[in-house]
Amino acid sequence: MATDKENIALMFNDIAPTYDKLNHILSLNIDKSWRRKAVNRLKKSLSKVPQPLILDVACGTADSTVQIAKSIENAHVSAIDISEKMLEIGMGKVEKLNLSERVDFHNSCAESIDFQDNTLDAAFVAFGVRNFSDREKGLKEILRVLKPKSSLFILELSEPQNVIVRWIYNLYFKNILPHIGKLVSGNKNAYRYLQKTVEEFPMPQEFIEILESAGYQNVRHKALSFGLCRIYQAEKP
Template sequence: MAKFAHDEVVPYQQSEKGKKEQVAEMFNSIAFRYDFLNRFLTAGVDIQWRKKAIRQLKDIQPQLVLDVATGTADVAIMMHRMLKTKKIIGIDISEGMLALGREKLEKLQLTDHITLQTGDSETIHFPDNHFDAITVSFGVRNFAHLDKGMSEMYRVLRPGGKLVVLEFSRPKQPLFRKMCDFYTNVITPGVGRLFANNKDAYQYLNDSVQAFPEGDNFLNIMHEAGFTQTYLKKLSFGICTIYCGSK
């Protein structure tokens, strides 16, 4: 099994728990502020990033979709609205995030179209060639074993299906990159401590982005998992990147 630098990045340095357990614990602790801080820290631009990622599936019109690391179901809800997808299964390792997602679905009366359940990318409890599409938004850098997660997603995707990954990245322009590094390393953890009482969670955000194998490196990882017709789209001058691949 290949190891990547971000596999070793964890939210709580002093903890003896594994990355998966620590990430679940972290998201449980910040779930109540997660949506608010997403909007606040990105000035709402994250909504546009998610919509652009979902549009990458428009050409195949998927009817059965798996949303990995679904969190509070933001992408699942947007996808149903934008693509009229019949059924979306959202999985996440954080019960706290899923609980908030289920509340949203109840209020929006979408429980017939979107189902949330505990699960993670390394062990997806569905048969081979099952889903028309798979989405992951800001979740792949949280995988404890990236190659295992990618291979498992490839397994449950049907031939002709498409994977869309949305993830933070680092801008290439030196001055803008320095500004972004300052924001994610200083401002973001400070805001996390102020609003969610959890500086570690938002410091982990920065550390995991810094260590993530972005750009062509991630496309190569997708290729190794079996994906073809891969491509990427940089958003907001490289702050965020969409990665796509087919089976």
């Protein structure tokens, strides 16, 4: 029987060809500005590191990977994901943009990262933590490979707390998004899964506590677009 992780990889393999298009349609292109804001914070945190080695976990089709490599010019990015098809699309983008010398890809998971302890200057996860089959293990594994005093940046969708925004969000997310998702990708379940994982994702205070109990310190977060998305920053002691 397939494990959770295998099923998640199969689902992303299935939607990989339409993932980018749908991402931008469904978020009305706002995902680009969320990524940019998170990458700017990452860049700021690395301003004193001459040639940072950055891990992009659950890189998918490499939108964040590309953004990181473009905006932090002296960085090397190692990008990992469990879905071969998402990686293939990511690799194509990186080649086209002539960034291959500063980016490498690995078909591997957050729960078992192929780096030695204390080797990375920063880690980044955009819209991926929600999907980890073992979230606690993944967060601890990222902590293991980070150098002391370096940071993990997490960009994640969240349910807005304002009542009116939440009402509009629920209408869109529950009633409209799965149908558009099915229409474009042919896979309605994937977009139901998206909605379910966002619904089940911990509220900010709870997620901060999860990060702290995984071993991180100075955990903070910023809400973007009325709380539709959040950037978490957490430091390795």
